[in-house]
Amino acid sequence: MxxxxxxxxxxxxxxxxxPGAFEGETVNRRRFMTGTAHAAGGIAAAAFTLPALGFALxxxxxxxxxxxxxxxxxxxxxxxxYTTKVITIVQGIGEAGKSIAYVRTRxxxxxxxxxxxxxxxxxxxSRCAHLGCPVRYVQASERFVCPCHGGVYNFRGLxxxxxxxxxxDRFYTYVHNGYVxxxxxxxxxSELERFSPRDPGEPLDGIGQFLYPARFDTSxxxxxxxxxxxxKITP
Amino acid sequence: xxxxxGPPLPRxxxxxPSRPGADSEVTDPLEAVAEGGITVVDWLDERTSLSPGIxxxxxxxxxRGINWAYTLGSATLFAFLSQTVTGVFLxxxxxxxxxxxxxESIRNINDNVFLGQFVHxxxxxxxxxxxxxxxxxxxxxxxxxxxxxPREMTWIIGVVLLILTMAMGFTGxxxxxxxxxxxxxxxxxxxxxxxxxxxxxxxxxxxxxPEFGATTLSRFYAIHMLLIPGLMAALIGxxxxxxxxxxxxxxxxxxxxxxxxxxxxxxx
Numbered sequence: 381m382x383x384x385x386x387x388x389x390x391x392x393x394x395x396x397x398x399p400g401a402f403e404g405e406t407v408n409r410r411r412f413m414t415g416t417a418h419a420a421g422g423i424a425a426a427a428f429t430l431p432a433l434g435f436a437l438x439x440x441x442x443x444x445x446x447x448x449x450x451x452x453x454x455x456x457x458x459x460x461x462y463t464t465k466v467i468t469i470v471q472g473i474g475e476a477g478k479s480i481a482y483v484r485t486r487x488x489x490x491x492x493x494x495x496x497x498x499x500x501x502x503x504x505x506s507r508c509a510h511l512g513c514p515v516r517y518v519q520a521s522e523r524f525v526c527p528c529h530g531g532v533y534n535f536r537g538l539x540x541x542x543x544x545x546x547x548x549d550r551f552y553t554y555v556h557n558g559y560v561x562x563x564x565x566x567x568x569x570s571e572l573e574r575f576s577p578r579d580p581g582e583p584l585d586g587i588g589q590f591l592y593p594a595r596f597d598t599s600x601x602x603x604x605x606x607x608x609x610x611x612k613i614t615p
Numbered sequence: 616x617x618x619x620x621g622p623p624l625p626r627x628x629x630x631x632p633s634r635p636g637a638d639s640e641v642t643d644p645l646e647a648v649a650e651g652g653i654t655v656v657d658w659l660d661e662r663t664s665l666s667p668g669i670x671x672x673x674x675x676x677x678x679r680g681i682n683w684a685y686t687l688g689s690a691t692l693f694a695f696l697s698q699t700v701t702g703v704f705l706x707x708x709x710x711x712x713x714x715x716x717x718x719e720s721i722r723n724i725n726d727n728v729f730l731g732q733f734v735h736x737x738x739x740x741x742x743x744x745x746x747x748x749x750x751x752x753x754x755x756x757x758x759x760x761x762x763x764x765p766r767e768m769t770w771i772i773g774v775v776l777l778i779l780t781m782a783m784g785f786t787g788x789x790x791x792x793x794x795x796x797x798x799x800x801x802x803x804x805x806x807x808x809x810x811x812x813x814x815x816x817x818x819x820x821x822x823x824x825p826e827f828g829a830t831t832l833s834r835f836y837a838i839h840m841l842l843i844p845g846l847m848a849a850l851i852g853x854x855x856x857x858x859x860x861x862x863x864x865x866x867x868x869x870x871x872x873x874x875x876x877x878x879x880x881x882x883x
Contacts, residue, residue, distance in 0.1 A: 437820060472714075473829045476828075512801045
């Protein structure tokens with residue numbers, strides 16, 4: 381067995397026969413100087429690394445402002461068919477920031493989820509809940525079909541077949557001054573219970589809502605009371 | 616234990632004996648140029664001492680029986696160099712602008728810039744070639760058992776390089792910003808989101824926010840041309856250092872022989 385070279389016999393430098401040791405000293409000047417230099421280098425490196433890291437990670441904590449946008453008047457929509465509306469998801473990047481919402485009037489005979497002031501119109505996101513490809517509504521079969529991996533949703537946006545793990549996302553809608561406004565996105569589970577927006581591929585039934593936590597910025601379910609009202613329209 | 620002889624100088628570097636009857640004065644202009652070159656190299660070498668390192672790196676003993684499969688690592692290295700060179704020059708014309716500028720700049724490279732389509736094509740197809748070469752190289756190392764002691768670290772660094780190369784492919788795919796690039800990246804990011812617990816935060820980090828936007832493109836661009844290439848260059852250096860230091864493993868079909876001539880048995 382080799383002798384343990386790191387074993388300390390005494391905590392005093394003098395007892396350990398270190399060159400230049402003083403009486404009662406536990407850290408000699410050379411080691412102190414080395415430690416100081418390392419600490420200074422570490423502080424200098426952290427001074428630029430930590431802000432840069434925070435800068436790169438900040439989008440995880442970024443809060444997106446609610447964007448209400450006018451998508452038409454109540455007369456534009458029917459109960460039995462979806463109307464396609466081009467909406468802006470990300471502002472300032474032109475075509476790349478646009479998406480599609482499928483909108484219809486709430487149909488009490490079909491829409492069994494409780495009615496409130498934000499779902500008088502049903503606005504479904506075209507983002508497939510499997511991996512985010514754009515779904516297309518087929519009126520003949522009353523189904524949403526995804527071109528990428530064959531996800532199928534029924535008239536209400538519930539999963540009818542294929543790989544999607546939850547129904548299509550929805551948007552808040554609000555009627556004000558004779559216009560229909562479209563608000564932020566929210567996700568739903570298979571019971572159409574409302575959850576804060578999740579990415580595609582994240583199930584919300586059972587353990588799913590805990591395995592895929594909400595974003596930091598939207599971890600609280602959006603309150604229906606504190607939602608900003610739509611802006612006034614000047615004719 | 617007797618020391619093994621060092622690697623021999625290649626023939627071109629060995630001192631040549633002067634020809635009988637020739638005087639020491641250099642009269643041939645070609646020889647004068649060669650003499651000048653030697654002087655420059657000597658000047659550099661006296662100040663940098665690089666020649667032992669270069670000899671150590673390039674003139675190595677390799678086991679007998681090696682074959683073309685042993686060149687796959689070098690082939691991957693050259694694929695990486697090709698990607699670096701073409702990528703640097705593509706960056707001179709590319710704009711990471713999600714408002715249509717990215718697509719337009721790629722279209723400009725393909726349609727207007729001299730040899731633009733060729734350099735873009737080199738970069739695009741070279742990416743696939745590099746992935747294929749990496750897997751062939753990895754297969755060679757695996758099936759020849761070359762990852763075993765003492766070369767485990769070389770293998771681990773190689774695996775990290777494989778992952779980084781795939782990340783290069785993923786981030787580079789978005790940059791043309793056409794329909795295929797956009798939707799493939801949407802799907803790719805959402806696959807990342809599918810990881811439990813950290814998935815949602817990972818996808819937010821990749822996108823630079825909850826939605827695919829302008830920052831997503833510049834983020835992918837920065838990762839693609841600054842972050843990962845720097846890491847890869849450093850790791851390739853380490854990989855090559857280990858390859859040189861540990862030497863190349865013999866093919867598995869060669870049996871180890873007792874070194875009969877070098878080690879002498881001494882009766883005491």
